[in-house]
Amino acid sequence: MEKKVSVTSPSMPPFDEFVEEIRDLWHSRWLTHNGPKHNLLMERLQSYLNVQNVCLFANGHLALEMAFEALGLTGEVITTPFTFASTTHAIVRRGLVPRFCDIDPYTFNMDPDKIEALITEKTTAIVPVHVYGTPCDVQRIGEIAERYGLKVIYDAAHAFGVSINGKGIGSFGDMTMFSFHATKVFHTVEGGALSYSNAALTPRLAQLKQFGLVGTEDAVAVGTNAKMTEINAAMGLCNLNHIDEQIEKRHIIAKRYMEHLKGLEGIRILHPNENVRHNWAYFPVIFENYRKDRKMIIEQLNVNGIFPRKYFYPLTSDFVCYNEFFDKTDTPIARYAADRVLALPMYADLSIEDVDKICSIIIE
Numbered sequence: 001m002e003k004k005v006s007v008t009s010p011s012m013p014p015f016d017e018f019v020e021e022i023r024d025l026w027h028s029r030w031l032t033h034n035g036p037k038h039n040l041l042m043e044r045l046q047s048y049l050n051v052q053n054v055c056l057f058a059n060g061h062l063a064l065e066m067a068f069e070a071l072g073l074t075g076e077v078i079t080t081p082f083t084f085a086s087t088t089h090a091i092v093r094r095g096l097v098p099r100f101c102d103i104d105p106y107t108f109n110m111d112p113d114k115i116e117a118l119i120t121e122k123t124t125a126i127v128p129v130h131v132y133g134t135p136c137d138v139q140r141i142g143e144i145a146e147r148y149g150l151k152v153i154y155d156a157a158h159a160f161g162v163s164i165n166g167k168g169i170g171s172f173g174d175m176t177m178f179s180f181h182a183t184k185v186f187h188t189v190e191g192g193a194l195s196y197s198n199a200a201l202t203p204r205l206a207q208l209k210q211f212g213l214v215g216t217e218d219a220v221a222v223g224t225n226a227k228m229t230e231i232n233a234a235m236g237l238c239n240l241n242h243i244d245e246q247i248e249k250r251h252i253i254a255k256r257y258m259e260h261l262k263g264l265e266g267i268r269i270l271h272p273n274e275n276v277r278h279n280w281a282y283f284p285v286i287f288e289n290y291r292k293d294r295k296m297i298i299e300q301l302n303v304n305g306i307f308p309r310k311y312f313y314p315l316t317s318d319f320v321c322y323n324e325f326f327d328k329t330d331t332p333i334a335r336y337a338a339d340r341v342l343a344l345p346m347y348a349d350l351s352i353e354d355v356d357k358i359c360s361i362i363i364e
């Protein structure tokens with residue numbers, strides 16, 4: 001096999017465009033710490049994401065930790081085990097205890113029907129994930145949070161550019177985290193952001209990502225270093241110029257996958273709702289009593305130089321580092337999903353020929 005097809009591949013802006021964008025840094029030497037590119041990207045994201053406030057970070061994970069800290073969470077947090085390591089790790093690293101809620105069998109997002117049973121007097125927040133870019137049931141989660149006085153912090157690492165009835169996905173809950181990691185729909189190489197409506201949180205977030213310093217002499221919080229650099233912001237500005245075109249390319253690929261795989265006995269495809277502007281971040285398929293099992297399909301694809309991923313497998317509650325902590329029988333639907341899901345290659349520059357080939361290997 002001369003060529004490898006991975007589950008994802010970063011989008012790159014035209015080289016000359018990036019060079020042009022970073023040229024003035026050689027004169028200004030303003031490389032980090034709220035530089036002009038950082039500020040411009042922040043403004044442009046506010047408008048693209050259709051949210052009131054955006055705070056940029058060095059990565060999505062630190063943004064999530066800072067969100068929990070800025071909102072003063074304590075005690076227990078209700079979350080999903082069907083996610084990337086970061087969601088659960090951020091909770092635990094902030095000294096909070098995750099309470100795992102099972103997922104909805106159709107969206108693979110946190111099941112709102114199962115949240116209330118997990119609420120105790122120690123619960124301070126709900127941390128759902130918009131898995132694969134599919135929006136959570138934001139309405140019902142919002143109602144529950146309101147009734148019990150809980151904060152809601154969404155992990156929207158997969159959901160850049162998604163909207164519900166024209167409302168930006170980052171405008172729900174108290175805060176929403178976006179990841180701008182290289183493999184995401186929109187990226188700054190490494191990077192991330194929080195969106196939020198309460199502008200009073202802005203100075204707090206600014207302190208936390210800059211060592212808790214105010215002015216040049218004193219620290220008012222035990223902050224960390226989580227600032228986005230000008231080089232990363234420059235990459236973001238370039239990528240943002242092409243984002244709609246990139247999402248449209250992903251949509252064309254998704255349609256091709258669906259043409260091939262729709263209606264196949266034993267293969268399920270997740271569909272976004274009618275009222276959602278989707279971003280086609282991933283193309284997950286679920287093997288439910290398909291002729292071949294997931295392992296055999298992965299092997300066959302690998303032989304042909306194609307590398308899909310069991311995303312998400314295992315559940316974060318199954319990680320070795322959490323071995324002693326959680327009851328593993330708590331989330332049977334999440335376990336069912338993790339055992340059957342496969343994320344097929346999906347990125348803007350994936351060729352239609354490769355999609356055809358992947359599907360014919362699966363079908364054959």
Ligand SMILES: *Cc1c(COP(=O)(O)O)cnc(C)c1O
Pocket residue numbers: 059060061062083084086087129155157158178179180181191192
């Ligand atoms: C990528 C990802 C993150 C972390 O983002 P980074 O920018 O890589 O730190 C968090 N949650 C989910 C669901 C992710 O996929």
